[in-house]
Amino acid sequence: MQTKPIGAAALLIPATGLVLVFMGLPLIYLFRYSLNQYVPGEFIVDGFTLENYRIFFSEAYYLTGMWTTLLMAGAVTILCITLGLPIANWIARQSGTLKTILLMAVILPLFISNAVRAAGWMVAFGQAGVLNYVLLQLGLISEPLQIMQTPIAVFIGMTAVNLPYVVLTLQSIFEGLDENIDFAAASLGAQPLQSFFLVRLPQVVPGILAASMLSFILAMNAYATPVLLGGPSFRMMAPMVVVEIMNKANWPLGAALAFILLATTVAISILAALFIRRRY
Amino acid sequence: MANIAISGLNKTYGSFRAVDFIDLNVQEGEFVIVLGPSGCGKTTTLRMLAGFIEPDGGQVILGGRDITYEPPYRRNIGLVFQNYALFPHLTIFENVAFGLRRRGVNHSEITPRVKDALSLVDLSHLTDRLPRQLSGGQQQRVAIARAIAIRPDVLLLDEPLSNLDAKLRLQVRDELRSLQKRLGITTIMVTHDQDEAMSVGDRLVLMRSGRIEQIGSPDDLYNRPANRFVADFIGRTNFLRGRIEKDQAFHSEGGIVLTSASQPPGATEAMIRPEAIRVRSVPEQSGPNAISGTIHGHVFLGGLIELAIDMPGGERITGVISPRELEEAGVKLIPNAPVYISVAPKDVVLL
Secondary structure (H helix, E strand, O other): OOOOOHHHHHHOHHHHHHHHHHHHHHHHHHHHHHOOEOOOOOOOEOOOOOHHHHHHHHOHHHHHHHHHHHHHHHHHHHHHHHHHHHHHHHHHHOOHHHHHHHHHHHHHHHHOOHHHHHHHHHHHHOOOOHHHHHHHHHOOOOOOOOOOOOHHHHHHHHHHHHHHHHHHHHHHHHHOOOHHHHHHHHHOOOOHHHHHHHHHHHHOHHHHHHHHHHHHHHHHOOOHHHHHHHOOOOOOHHHHHHHHHHHOOOHHHHHHHHHHHHHHHHHHHHHHHHHHHHHO | OOOEEEEEEEEEEOOEEEEEEEEEEEOOOOEEEEEOOOOOOHHHHHHHHHOOOOOOEEEEEEOOEEOOOOOHHHOOEEEEOOOOOOOOOOOHHHHHHHHHHHOOOOHHHHHHHHHHHHHHOOOHHHOOOOHHHOOHHHHHHHHHHHHHHOOOOEEEEEOOOOOOOHHHHHHHHHHHHHHHHHHOOEEEEEEOOHHHHHHHOOEEEEEEOOEEEEEEOHHHHHHOOOOHHHHHHOOOOEEEEEEEOOOOOEEEOOOOEEOOOOOOOOOOEEEEOHHHOEEEOOOOOOOOOEEEEEEEEEEEEOOEEEEEEEOOOOOEEEEEEOHHHHHHHOOOOOOOOEEEEEOOHHHEEEO
C-alpha cells in the first residue's frame, strides 16, 4: 500500500506557514506602506498614492543610486566569476589534505561577519594602512593612495565577500565533471589550456550562470560593505533604503525603494533563469 | 599503426603494487585483451599507456618511439571509455572533428574525414545531434569513430561494452571486432568479462595483483591454463585435489583415478571443463577415466543442461550436456539415480 503523496506535502505546511507569516506578511505590509503619503513629522498617514514611486523615477539622486548598484553588482559578479573559475577548477582537481585546507580557506571567511571584514579592509586601505605602507616602502608610490571612501574600496570589499560563494558553487560543479572527458580531450590532442576552454568551461556554463545570479543578488542587496568602505557620498540602494527609513523617517519612500530593489533583483534573476532553461 | 613494447612497467601506490613490473609486446594490427578481476592493475596499465598515470619505472615503446613520459596529447593514441565520455556540449560532428582540429588538419579535409569515420560505425546520418539525444550503443559508436578519426597508432578500449545491455553488447562487440580487422589497427582492450575477451581477442593477457598470470590465445588460456587462477578465472571448471601416484595416474582425495595426457611433476589438482564430461546410464565397457556417481541435481541453461554429479568419495563434478545427448545416453534426471561419466585424458589438465 502506498499512501497518498499528500503526506509529504503536509510536512511542508509548518515551513510554508513560517515563510508566509514572517516573510510574506511583512512584505505585504511594506508594500502597503510604500503607497502611503509622507507627511514630515507624522509617522503613518494612510493613503493610496504612487507618489513615492514617482519620486524614485524622477529624481537623479535615486536613479543614480540604482545605477551605481547595478554597475557595482555587475562588476563584482564579473570579477568574482573570472577569479572564481580558475580557483574552483584548481581546487576540484586537488585531493586529500590539500583539498581540505583549500576548501577551509574558502569557507572560513564566511564565519566572519561582513562588517568585521569591512573593518579589516579599512585597516588595509587607510591612508596609513598596510597597503599604502608597503607601497610607500617599496617606493612604488610617493604619497598614500586614496582607496578608502572610493568605489574601488567597495568593489574590492564586495568581491571578497562574494568570492567564497562563487568558488564553492563552481567547485561543486567542476567536481561533478567526468574525468574521462578530460582524458578523451587529452588523447585527442588537446593541451591542458585548450582542454579547459574547449571542454571543461562549456560544461559548467549553467553553473557559471547560477553562481553569477547568487553573486549578483548578494551584491544588489549589500549593505555593510558599501556603507563602511564607500563613505557618505557613495550610494547604493540598500543603504539608501536605510537612510530613508532610519534617518529621514520617510517610511513610505523607504518602502518604495525596497520594493523597487526587490523587483529589479527578482526580474533579473528570472530573466537569467529563463536563459539557462532555454539554452541548457 | 604501430607495435607496442612494454617492459618492466611498474606503479606503486603507497605499499600497494598496482602494476608489478610487467612486460608485454603487442604486434602491429593485433587485438590484445587485458583482463582480470577488479584491482588487478589492468586499468592502471591502460592509463599508463595513455599517459594519464606516470609509471614509477619501465618503458613503453610505441612504433620505435619511447613514449613512457610523453604527455597524453602528444601520443597519438585513440581512447574509448566505458561511459563513452563524449563532449556533451558538442554535436556528433564536432565530437569526431575535435581531434582533427587539435591536430590542425586542413579545414577542407575535416568534413570528409569526419564523415568517413562516422560511416565506419554507420552513424553518418546523425551528425547534427547532441550526444544525449543518442542511445548508449550509438554514443559508444560515436566514441569509437572519434577515436579512429585521428588515425591513432594504437586504440585503447577501457571496458567499452560494459555499459551496454546484453543484446547491444554482442552487436557492438562484433562491430568492434570487424572494424578492428578491417582497419588493421593495433588495439588493446581492458575488460573484466571473460566471454567478451575470448570472443574478440587475438591474444589474452590475464592479470592478477599487478602481475601477468598468462599470455596466450583464447584457446591456450581455456584449454592449457598456466595455473589454477587462470583455469578458475576463464570459464567454469571442476577442480579435484589430489596427486600423481607411482602409476602415473592422478589420484584425487576422494579416490577418483584419472589419466591425463600430461603429467607435470608436483601437480596437486586436476581440472576438467564441464563440457568435457560425457555421461552414460550404463557403465562403459572400456576406456580411461570412467567413473560412476549419482545425480545430485540439474539446472536448465537454455539450450544446455548443467548436471551436478556426486562422486562416491564425496566430491562433486559438474557437467554441461545437451538434452539430446542425455536422451541418447538414456540418462534420467532423477536425484540419486546412478550415472556413469567419462573424460578423455586430453581433457584432464593437471596443475
